[in-house]
Amino acid sequence: MNGTFYDLTTALVERKLFAGLRRDLLGQLAGEIVEVGAGTGADFPYYGAGAHVIAIEPDRSMAGRARRRARSAAARIEVRIADDTFLAGIAPHSVDAVVFPLSLCTIDAPSRALEQARRVLKRSGQLVVLEHVRSEGRVGRFQDAVAPLWKGAAGGCRLNRRTRDAIAEAGFAVDALRTRRISRFFLIQELLYGSAPPAA
Numbered sequence: 001m002n003g004t005f006y007d008l009t010t011a012l013v014e015r016k017l018f019a020g021l022r023r024d025l026l027g028q029l030a031g032e033i034v035e036v037g038a039g040t041g042a043d044f045p046y047y048g049a050g051a052h053v054i055a056i057e058p059d060r061s062m063a064g065r066a067r068r069r070a071r072s073a074a075a076r077i078e079v080r081i082a083d084d085t086f087l088a089g090i091a092p093h094s095v096d097a098v099v100f101p102l103s104l105c106t107i108d109a110p111s112r113a114l115e116q117a118r119r120v121l122k123r124s125g126q127l128v129v130l131e132h133v134r135s136e137g138r139v140g141r142f143q144d145a146v147a148p149l150w151k152g153a154a155g156g157c158r159l160n161r162r163t164r165d166a167i168a169e170a171g172f173a174v175d176a177l178r179t180r181r182i183s184r185f186f187l188i189q190e191l192l193y194g195s196a197p198p199a200a
C-alpha cells in the first residue's frame with residue numbers, strides 16, 4: 001500500500017484513538033524489541049530512549065516512510081524490509097518484547113507469527129498487541145460475510161480474526177489483554193490491546 005495514502009486515510013483515527021493507546025503500551029518498553037508489521041512507523045514516536053527496535057515491514061512504500069520517521073525517534077530503530085518469517089532467524093529467548101501493531105489482522109499466517117514470537121521472547125518478555133478483532137453475535141456474522149470484500153479493499157486486512165484465541169493458542173497468558181468497544185456503527189467495532197507474557 002502507498003505509505004502516504006495510508007497515513008492520510010488513518011490520520012483522524014490515529015489522533016483520536018490510537019495515539020493514546022500506543023503511548024500507554026509502548027512508553028515503558030525497554031531493551032530488545034521486535035515490531036512486526038511496522039507500516040509507516042506510527043509506533044515509533046512512543047518508544048523511549050531505552051528501546052532498541054527492529055521494525056519489520058514487507059511493503060517498500062510503507063517501510064520508506066517508516067525509515068524517515070525512525071530518524072527522529074528517541075529509541076534506536078532499524079527498519080527491515082521483511083515479513084514475519086524474519087522472526088525465524090532470531091535466536092530463541094533473546095527479545096524483551098514483540099509488538100504487533102494492527103498487523104495480526106493482515107499477516108497471512110498469524111499463528112505462525114505468534115508461535116515465532118513466543119520462541120524468540122525471553123521468559124520475562126512480553127507480547128504487546130493493538131489489534132481490531134471479530135465481534136460476537138450478529139455483528140461478527142456480518143463481519144464474516146463482508147470479510148472477503150474488505151480484504152480486497154483494505155490492503156489484505158481481515159475484519160473477523162479471533163486474535164485473543166490465536167494468542168492463547170500460541171502459548172501466551174491472555175488475562176491482562178483488554179478490549180474496547182470503539183463504535184456501534186462501523187465495520188470495525190472492537191479493539192484488543194495490552195501485554196501478554198509467555199504462559200508458564
Ligand SMILES: C[S@@+](CC[C@H](N)C(=O)[O-])C[C@H]1O[C@@H](n2cnc3c(N)ncnc32)[C@H](O)[C@@H]1O
Pocket residue numbers: 036037038039040041042043056057058059062082083084085101102103106107108109157
Ligand atoms: C494495517 S497496517 C498497520 C501498520 C502500522 N503498524 C500501524 O499501526 O499503522 C498492517 C501492516 O502489516 C504489514 N504486513 C502484512 N503482511 C505482513 C507479514 N506477513 N509480516 C509482517 N508485516 C506484514 C503490512 O504491509 C502493513 O504495513
